[in-house]
Amino acid sequence: MPQWIAVGSLADIPRLGARVVQVPAGDIAVFRTGDDEVFALRDKCPHRGGPLSQGIVHGHRVACPLHGWTIELDCGEAVAPDKGCARSYPVKLEGGVVYLSLTPNPV
Amino acid sequence: MKEKLVLIGNGMAGMRVIEELLDLAPDLYDITVFGAEPYGNYNRILLSPVLAGEKTIDEIMLNNEQWYIDNNVKLHKGKEVVELERGKRLVIAKDGTVESYDRLLIATGSEPFIIPVPGNALLGVITFRDIHDVNAMLSAAKQYRHAVIIGGGLLGLEAANGLLAQGMKVTVVHLSDTLMERQLDSVAGQMLKKSLVERGLQFIMGATTEEIIGKQRVQGVRFKDGREITADLVVMAVGIRPNFALAKKSGIHCERGVVVSDTMQTYDPRIYAVGECAQHRGKTYGLVAPLFEMAKVCANHLAQIGYGRYQGSVTSTKLKVTGIDVFSAGDFTGDDSTEDLVLQDAARGVYKKIVLKDNRIHGAVMYGDTGDGAWYFQLMREGANIADIRNHLMFGQAHLGDSGRGGESRASQMSDAMEVCGCNGVCKGTIVKAITQKGLFTVDEVRAHTKASSSCGSCTGLVEQILASTVGGDYSAAPEIKPMCPCTDSPHDEVRKIIRAQHLTSIPAVMQYLKWRTPDGCAKCRPALNYYLISTWPHEAQDDYQSRFINERAHANIQKDGTYSVIPRMWGGLTNAHELRTIADVADKFSIPTMKVTGGQRIDLLGVKKEDLPAVWADLNKGGLVSGHAYAKALRTVKTCVGKEWCRFGTQDSTAMGVKLEKMTWGSWTPHKVKMAVSGCPRNCAESTIKDFGVVAVDSGWELHVGGNGGIKVRVTDMLCKVSTEDEVLEYAGAYMQLYREEARYLDRTSHWIERVGLSYVKQKIVDDAPNRKALYERFLDSQKYVQDPWEERATGAHKNEYIPIKQIA
Numbered sequence: 034m035p036q037w038i039a040v041g042s043l044a045d046i047p048r049l050g051a052r053v054v055q056v057p058a059g060d061i062a063v064f065r066t067g068d069d070e071v072f073a074l075r076d077k078c079p080h081r082g083g084p085l086s087q088g089i090v091h092g093h094r095v096a097c098p099l100h101g102w103t104i105e106l107d108c109g110e111a112v113a114p115d116k117g118c119a120r121s122y123p124v125k126l127e128g129g130v131v132y133l134s135l136t137p138n139p140v
Numbered sequence: 141m142k143e144k145l146v147l148i149g150n151g152m153a154g155m156r157v158i159e160e161l162l163d164l165a166p167d168l169y170d171i172t173v174f175g176a177e178p179y180g181n182y183n184r185i186l187l188s189p190v191l192a193g194e195k196t197i198d199e200i201m202l203n204n205e206q207w208y209i210d211n212n213v214k215l216h217k218g219k220e221v222v223e224l225e226r227g228k229r230l231v232i233a234k235d236g237t238v239e240s241y242d243r244l245l246i247a248t249g250s251e252p253f254i255i256p257v258p259g260n261a262l263l264g265v266i267t268f269r270d271i272h273d274v275n276a277m278l279s280a281a282k283q284y285r286h287a288v289i290i291g292g293g294l295l296g297l298e299a300a301n302g303l304l305a306q307g308m309k310v311t312v313v314h315l316s317d318t319l320m321e322r323q324l325d326s327v328a329g330q331m332l333k334k335s336l337v338e339r340g341l342q343f344i345m346g347a348t349t350e351e352i353i354g355k356q357r358v359q360g361v362r363f364k365d366g367r368e369i370t371a372d373l374v375v376m377a378v379g380i381r382p383n384f385a386l387a388k389k390s391g392i393h394c395e396r397g398v399v400v401s402d403t404m405q406t407y408d409p410r411i412y413a414v415g416e417c418a419q420h421r422g423k424t425y426g427l428v429a430p431l432f433e434m435a436k437v438c439a440n441h442l443a444q445i446g447y448g449r450y451q452g453s454v455t456s457t458k459l460k461v462t463g464i465d466v467f468s469a470g471d472f473t474g475d476d477s478t479e480d481l482v483l484q485d486a487a488r489g490v491y492k493k494i495v496l497k498d499n500r501i502h503g504a505v506m507y508g509d510t511g512d513g514a515w516y517f518q519l520m521r522e523g524a525n526i527a528d529i530r531n532h533l534m535f536g537q538a539h540l541g542d543s544g545r546g547g548e549s550r551a552s553q554m555s556d557a558m559e560v561c562g563c564n565g566v567c568k569g570t571i572v573k574a575i576t577q578k579g580l581f582t583v584d585e586v587r588a589h590t591k592a593s594s595s596c597g598s599c600t601g602l603v604e605q606i607l608a609s610t611v612g613g614d615y616s617a618a619p620e621i622k623p624m625c626p627c628t629d630s631p632h633d634e635v636r637k638i639i640r641a642q643h644l645t646s647i648p649a650v651m652q653y654l655k656w657r658t659p660d661g662c663a664k665c666r667p668a669l670n671y672y673l674i675s676t677w678p679h680e681a682q683d684d685y686q687s688r689f690i691n692e693r694a695h696a697n698i699q700k701d702g703t704y705s706v707i708p709r710m711w712g713g714l715t716n717a718h719e720l721r722t723i724a725d726v727a728d729k730f731s732i733p734t735m736k737v738t739g740g741q742r743i744d745l746l747g748v749k750k751e752d753l754p755a756v757w758a759d760l761n762k763g764g765l766v767s768g769h770a771y772a773k774a775l776r777t778v779k780t781c782v783g784k785e786w787c788r789f790g791t792q793d794s795t796a797m798g799v800k801l802e803k804m805t806w807g808s809w810t811p812h813k814v815k816m817a818v819s820g821c822p823r824n825c826a827e828s829t830i831k832d833f834g835v836v837a838v839d840s841g842w843e844l845h846v847g848g849n850g851g852i853k854v855r856v857t858d859m860l861c862k863v864s865t866e867d868e869v870l871e872y873a874g875a876y877m878q879l880y881r882e883e884a885r886y887l888d889r890t891s892h893w894i895e896r897v898g899l900s901y902v903k904q905k906i907v908d909d910a911p912n913r914k915a916l917y918e919r920f921l922d923s924q925k926y927v928q929d930p931w932e933e934r935a936t937g938a939h940k941n942e943y944i945p946i947k948q949i950a
């Protein structure tokens with residue numbers, strides 16, 4: 034049973050955008066898609082560590098701002114032919130509030 | 141219950157349709173494939189290198205049998221379809237296998253033509269079409285010595301080259317006096333023959349085969365003139381015939397091929413045909429590029445999203461004989477309505493001929509240095525008017541200016557270990573490997589898989605050449621029909637037109653009107669759409685920040701470590717103690733690690749934390765400094781020299797002129813960045829002649845130069861005109877900016893845009909047509925009305941969420 038932390042309201046995250054949750058272990062990016070779903074990834078691109086939170090969100094994917102890799106928001110996997118994975122974290126939306134768990138999803 | 145789709149012909153065109161269809165609509169059909177050959181689908185083009193021993197059969201498989209299983213496509217391999225009962229909608233194979241269909245796709249390719257001479261059925265007389273033929277040749281090469289190739293066309297020469305490499309003594313027999321006469325003129329044909337002879341091939345030209353001699357196995361060939369030569373292997377490569385017997389027998393209308401409409405449908409609308417067996421607008425094709433264009437349209441239509449119509453193709457050919465570069469496109473013979481540009485350098489073994497028809501490329505033949513073939517071919521397919529570049533057209537795309545790929549411009553001269561892409565460190569060998577092993581056909585695919593030419597793009601020409609020498613060319617669709625991105629079928633220019641015509645003012649509106657395939661586009665189309673909207677409807681369209689690249693969203697340049705760089709504007713490169721003090725104080729206060737003088741006459745503060753940006757800007761604003769837009773597709777810098785005020789040569793006040801230009805144009809969004817410069821005399825210390833808009837002061841006024849670029853590919857400006865007053869400089873500059881803003885494609889620098897539309901077009905709109913110039917200038921000033929410093933807005937709290945974390949967890 035993950036331990037949920039309320040990080041803010043959905044309205045604080047721009048649609049097709051992301052916000053950063055600062056954690057001592059390193060930033061976590063919380064994304065909001067066009068259909069108002071939320072996803073959370075370690076804010077480090079598997080390519081060369083680019084901040085995914087700064088990328089362009091489309092569908093359930095984000096394009097890394099540094100060299101344009103595309104990353105699947107649900108699992109953090111790079112879209113083929115690129116290979117690599119950014120750790121993903123459990124998030125949920127309840128009553129307009131976004132909850133995050135700091136224990137990453139198993140890979 | 142899914143509809144049943146049956147494909148007859150497990151080859152390159154048919155399977156391309158299936159692949160495209162699975163991308164567009166994975167679950168629409170139950171798919172069944174019949175293939176006469178006992179394998180999966182392979183890259184027929186690469187049979188030549190296989191014969192030459194440069195590749196193996198495994199390496200040229202496009203879809204192995206596992207692929208069919210993974211994509212649950214039912215494959216009947218080694219089963220030739222012999223009956224097509226359209227009434228019952230059944231196809232029946234030789235072995236009795238029966239399948240019913242709701243839609244049928246015929247892609248039966250073509251058959252090699254066998255010349256009707258005695259002995260043509262003897263043992264050892266074969267053709268060159270499939271794996272079976274190649275194996276036959278390879279085993280013959282082991283036991284026998286003398287090979288005779290009948291036909292000196294593309295196929296024949298590739299066969300000859302292969303058998304030579306297999307150690308046979310090879311003679312090519314050709315009817316005409318010129319090799320590949322359908323692709324080459326006599327000069328290029330002679331040069332080709334010379335180098336093939338040097339490699340050890342023998343030729344008998346102008347010879348008509350009368351009989352193939354032998355009891356069971358072939359022993360020789362006799363010609364009309366009585367000559368005879370020994371042969372224990374004869375390869376017939378005299379042409380192909382579309383293979384439409386099956387369709388014809390079932391009553392489908394056929395002429396020289398299966399007749400199809402622009403949606404690739406036969407006279408029976410349930411039945412489609414693509415590939416070499418199809419005849420479209422009276423033409424049949426024998427090359428892959430057109431087949432792939434057909435396949436795209438056909439897949440679209442099968443997926444029921446098809447607006448795509450096949451319009452026919454212009455083709456180009458490339459001989460795949462390692463180390464020999466031959467390129468040919470269009471009609472290169474010409475007539476009295478055409479004119480030739482010719483360059484011939486026997487010593488370097490280079491020959492180029494370009495055939496022009498009213499200033500458009502009508503055809504081209506190249507031998508030796510084919511580096512610019514892809515470029516000529518593109519100009520030809522776009523029907524571009526080359527009047528303005530005519531004087532240097534011959535010398536190619538002036539790749540000389542390119543940086544980042546060691547100055548190489550001839551891929552064939554490069555070793556596998558040599559670096560092609562300087563940005564991503566990709567060498568030739570890696571690219572060739574990817575092309576063959578992953579079955580790549582287009583520059584985009586190579587980009588995706590190897591990253592070569594995916595960054596600055598200066599090596600694209602090389603990648604095209606490597607594709608050409610490996611698989612015969614770049615098979616991407618003709619540029620003018622190239623869609624903006626995979627989310628849509630509409631090209632940039634069409635999207636722009638429709639945004640204006642339909643008065644669309646938001647991204648969702650555009651996507652809905654043009655039936656985008658994706659819910660909210662991709663990182664390629666959204667920034668472009670956003671630009672088209674705000675530049676077309678400056679006072680109506682909402683600027684969509686989520687559709688902007690981070691630099692333009694954050695108004696600073698993101699660095700590799702996620703920090704940002706801040707470059708305040710220094711009008712015309714001028715500054716003063718107060719500004720410098722302000723910058724110094726900011727650097728101290730926010731402990732900014734690096735300060736640098738940029739190439740654009742201003743100061744860069746590097747390594748600023750994102751959270752600090754608004755505060756940094758607030759302080760800079762206090763000192764009177766505003767955004768330099770170093771991060772934006774907008775006006776970057778206006779470089780100036782000291783000019784008349786100080787310089788002993790100065791003819792006008794270039795510094796003041798530069799400041800005026802910058803004050804007028806700063807903050808306006810453009811398709812790509814715009815850089816200007818003003819020099820005080822022709823010594824040109826501000827480098828005006830490599831800027832998007834360059835001004836050179838002369839005693840009698842100002843010279844205006846346009847379309848320069850000092851970056852990836854250096855392009856010197858073209859002279860637009862000369863004016864006499866400062867106000868005129870401003871008017872022309874504004875009009876030029878506006879024309880570029882309204883008509884260029886997103887991510888076109890002015891240099892790319894001018895090369896496409898031509899200088900005369902720009903002159904006509906801005907110099908010759910004064911009312912139009914004034915109208916453009918008005919529109920520009922109008923769109924500048926609401927421009928304000930983006931830093932000030934943010935320093936005073938706008939968009940603050942962009943800069944702060946949503947939460948900090950200790």
Ligand code: SRM
Nearest residue numbers: 697705737738739740741742770776849850851852853889
């Ligand atoms: C800072 C600076 C280098 C320097 O330390 O001097 C610079 C830095 C960058 N240049 Fe540049 N260019 C800088 C002057 C130039 C110049 C020289 C000039 O402007 O006189 C050129 C060649 C002239 C030209 O553009 O025609 C130049 C040609 C490029 C190009 C190639 C453009 C092209 O069309 O070929 C790119 C790539 C692009 O824009 O797509 C580029 C891209 C970049 C980017 C923005 C790469 C990126 O996307 O992050 C670099 C950002 C670094 C940063 O965060 O600051 N930079 N860049 C210069 C800033 C000038 C300024 O004050 O705003």
Ligand SMILES: Cc1cc2nc3c(=O)[nH]c(=O)nc-3n(C[C@H](O)[C@H](O)[C@H](O)COP(=O)(O)OP(=O)(O)OC[C@H]3O[C@@H](n4cnc5c(N)ncnc54)[C@H](O)[C@@H]3O)c2cc1C
Nearest residue numbers: 149151152153176184220221248249415416426427428612
């Ligand atoms: C050696 C060689 C080199 C080439 N080099 C180049 C090049 O450099 N550049 C270029 O653009 N093009 C090149 N080509 C041409 C290119 O390969 C063809 O244009 C392309 O393969 C045609 O595709 P297709 O699907 O129409 O026909 P194919 O690829 O021939 O596919 C047709 C398939 O249908 C099968 N079939 C036929 N009838 C039946 C039936 N009744 N039942 C079941 N199956 C059937 C055939 O066995 C075959 O497998 C080359 C061709 C050859 C042979």
Ligand code: SF4
Nearest residue numbers: 563596738739851852
């Ligand atoms: S500043 Fe310009 S030249 Fe230097 S690395 Fe960055 S993009 Fe390349």
Ligand code: FES
Nearest residue numbers: 078081083097100
């Ligand atoms: S760091 Fe993300 S694409 Fe390079």
